[in-house]
Amino acid sequence: MRVLVTGGAGYIGSVTSAELLRRGHDVRVLDDLSTGHREAVAAEAAFFEGRVQDREVVDAALEGGVDAVIHFASLSLVGDSVRQPRHYFHENLGSALSLLSAMDRARVRRLVFSSSAAVYGQPEVEVIDEDLPLAPVNPYGHTKAMIETILQEEARARGLSAVALRYFNACGADGRLGEDHSPETHLIPRLCQHLLGRLEDFEVFGSDYPTADGSAVRDYVHVKDLAAAHAAALEVLGDPGLVALNLGTGRGASVLEVLRAAAEVSGTELRAPAGPRRPGDPPRLVASRARAEAHLGWVPRHSELVTILRDAFRWHREYPEGYGAAS
Numbered sequence: 001m002r003v004l005v006t007g008g009a010g011y012i013g014s015v016t017s018a019e020l021l022r023r024g025h026d027v028r029v030l031d032d033l034s035t036g037h038r039e040a041v042a043a044e045a046a047f048f049e050g051r052v053q054d055r056e057v058v059d060a061a062l063e064g065g066v067d068a069v070i071h072f073a074s075l076s077l078v079g080d081s082v083r084q085p086r087h088y089f090h091e092n093l094g095s096a097l098s099l100l101s102a103m104d105r106a107r108v109r110r111l112v113f114s115s116s117a118a119v120y121g122q123p124e125v126e127v128i129d130e131d132l133p134l135a136p137v138n139p140y141g142h143t144k145a146m147i148e149t150i151l152q153e154e155a156r157a158r159g160l161s162a163v164a165l166r167y168f169n170a171c172g173a174d175g176r177l178g179e180d181h182s183p184e185t186h187l188i189p190r191l192c193q194h195l196l197g198r199l200e201d202f203e204v205f206g207s208d209y210p211t212a213d214g215s216a217v218r219d220y221v222h223v224k225d226l227a228a229a230h231a232a233a234l235e236v237l238g239d240p241g242l243v244a245l246n247l248g249t250g251r252g253a254s255v256l257e258v259l260r261a262a263a264e265v266s267g268t269e270l271r272a273p274a275g276p277r278r279p280g281d282p283p284r285l286v287a288s289r290a291r292a293e294a295h296l297g298w299v300p301r302h303s304e305l306v307t308i309l310r311d312a313f314r315w316h317r318e319y320p321e322g323y324g325a326a327s
């Protein structure tokens with residue numbers, strides 16, 4: 001298949017592009033490098049530098065026939081979205097709408113969309129399944145939920161075939177590809193930087209949650225497993241409609257469990273002070289993965305906590321500057 005990957009210079013997009021190339025797909029990457037890295041794009045992929053909102057560059061990227069699009073490109077910092085909601089709605093909805101128009105012009109009907117567990121907000125359930133009502137609690141989550149609604153309506157009106165993949169916590173690394181965000185807000189890369197002496201302040205947010213050890217519980221899924229799910233999603237596209245699928249492991253891990261796994265793989269003693277809860281952080285977010293398994297035959301194979309931490313730590317040790325100052 002010929003696949004256009006928007007945001008393919010970013011963390012999950014680059015690992016997915018590499019996986020698609022390994023499976024023999026023809027990959028085109030469109031990215032404005034706002035948070036991504038040119039070095040993360042495989043030499044075998046055609047690269048189009050520009051914004052998804054830029055008609056000229058998207059039309060060029062779709063020229064000559066593309067079978068499907070995977071849309072990763074997005075602003076995705078929750079805190080930023082709370083501080084500048086209009087900017088987030090403008091960017092995330094604007095890029096999705098521009099992309100859909102361009103796909104229409106090029107007669108491309110298949111789309112895989114990067115959604116998020118943020119569409120669920122703060123549900124008080126042990127395990128989140130896709131039938132739970134969407135109730136985002138920040139502008140970032142709202143943009144993802146609104147784009148899902150747009151896709152549903154486009155499917156009805158124009159025969160779009162779409163899969164929305166709601167990722168839980170993406171983490172880990174794949175060979176030379178890893179997580180290099182600035183600022184870095186995610187637990188595991190921050191922890192790796194801390195263990196390598198590159199990040200001084202490290203605290204655990206919240207020690208009084210109603211969980212077994214008092215720290216927050218999340219569902220950590222290896223980026224290689226996410227990439228495999230995207231490849232599988234391409235295979236099921238065809239019939240008009242939107243299917244929304246959680247990508248998580250179905251198992252939760254507390255922050256303290258993550259810390260213990262990190263200490264184990266790094267062989268380093270770890271003492272992290274407990275700070276206050278972060279506003280808006282729910283105690284527990286764990287996915288049901290039954291629907292992804294039923295629709296895609298997807299089973300996570302790399303998402304054991306120790307595997308995730310080993311891969312992430314190795315990447316940060318090998319690439320302490322991330323992709324480097326050049327990007």
Ligand SMILES: NC(=O)c1ccc[n+]([C@@H]2O[C@H](COP(=O)([O-])OP(=O)(O)OC[C@H]3O[C@@H](n4cnc5c(N)ncnc54)[C@H](O)[C@@H]3O)[C@@H](O)[C@H]2O)c1
Nearest residue numbers: 007009010011012032033034035036051052073074076170
């Ligand atoms: N990382 C996670 O844990 C996680 C969890 C849930 C959902 N997601 C979603 O997955 C997707 C990828 O996340 P990531 O962690 O790889 O993020 P990332 O920031 O590493 O990648 C996003 C890429 O999109 C590019 N981009 C952004 N806006 C663009 C635009 N308007 N035009 C062209 N390119 C643009 C950036 O340069 C970057 O390369 C995002 O949609 C994000 O919201 C991520």
